[in-house]
């Protein structure tokens with residue numbers, strides 16, 4: 207098949223890859239293509255780890271403020287509820303979507319798509335999920351949230367004793383793992399594989415996006 | 417120009433290779449294909465994540481102490497996860513739930529004590545709610561104005577039986593309010609404007625405070641529990657006289673703290689003064705009962721014994 211190197215733009219031919227093979231660019235030697243299930247298993251493992259750590263990241267407080275003996279521990283979910291109760295519905299919704307719902311959905315989708323890479327199950331659904339992931343996935347903004355919390359910790363420290371809660375470390379781990387699994391997740395390889403199956407549903411899904 | 421340098425040609429376009437790869441239909445260069453290791457090690461990550469959660473749960477289980485329930489007079493401001501449970505200012509647990517009892521009459525606060533604080537779940541442990549209140553020492557519990565109410569606790573004696581259900585005291589126990597002050601009881605025909613928190617003064621200096629007011633068991637008079645600060649305890653002798661100063665306009669400067677003046681005056685309208693005739697009389701024992709006169713006799717105000725105060729603030 208023909209492909210174009212992302213790094214140097216050279217158009218080249220790649221012979222069909224085996225499950226444990228990788229193609230490198232003929233000119234610049236950057237990784238060009240991998241077999242769909244190769245990196246997919248890595249992406250699935252990292253996404254699974256992130257999904258697991260998402261539980262303590264959301265259950266444990268990410269920020270602990272202590273003021274005269276009264277400890278106020280905040281979780282991400284608690285923050286959303288507080289914003290909602292303050293009648294800041296739009297902000298509450300955005301924070302909930304960008305910090306809880308979409309990151310979870312994105313990781314779950316990466317895990318699901320990666321674990322089924324190289325199989326022929328539910329091809330049409332996977333194609334649609336892949337489209338949704340590319341559209342919605344960019345609204346996963348855990349890193350922005352993390353930055354906001356860290357700024358709060360540093361800024362508030364002079365006013366009261368603000369300290370990062372145990373949840374923040376899990377939160378940071380989730381941020382890193384999400385980045386790694388997104389980087390490992392090769393949606394092009396999955397598209398190629400899904401089209402190879404030559405399902406009419408996939409063609410329809412593909413045409414709908416282009 | 418018929419000949420280019422070979423390197424430039426290789427960089428710009430695929431050079432016509434003398435031996436082209438067999439599977440190269442359009443004359444494209446063939447990408448290099450290399451074997452790569454299968455990713456097995458990376459599956460350690462989710463296992464490590466599970467391990468971290470397991471450690472967390474074990475740690476939580478290890479540090480969790482007894483769960484107790486405290487019935488409080490009023491639960492306003494007490495919030496699960498936010499309200500501190502303190503003993504001498506040290507957190508000993510967290511409020512995990514606030515609900516009403518089965519009869520829906522009294523708020524019940526559930527507290528998860530830390531494991532090391534299990535002595536606070538024994539018979540004899542006491543709990544009370546600290547809220548901002550105004551008394552002769554100015555405003556007490558002021559820190560709770562900003563932070564909301566705080567639950568304070570004192571542990572029972574060592575080796576006491578386990579107990580997990582408590583009724584919070586209406587106010588801080590006397591020993592916690594002021595270590596080793598002199599507790600006495602005053603009697604009056606009627607309460608007038610005296611309230612818990614009303615000052616007890618000597619030469620217009622506040623030396624003590626009315627802690628509680630109640631009706632005598634035979635309902636013939638009003639009893640006042642009064643605490644005299646340790647430093648001023650020597651002023652109270654067996655011969656000491658007390659009188660009601662309500663209506664004299666006791667001047668109490670709560671300097672630095674500006675509050676609503678009307679309510680403060682209303683609250684601080686009443687007070688009790690004391691005078692002692694002679695330093696030779698024995699000091700009053702804790703629990704001594706004195707009558708409160710409605711007005712001072714002329715000579716009481718002229719008494720001027722020389723009494724050494726106890727050391728301290």
Ligand SMILES: [Zn+2]
Pocket residue numbers: 211212213214215216231232233234235236
């Ligand atoms: Zn290249």
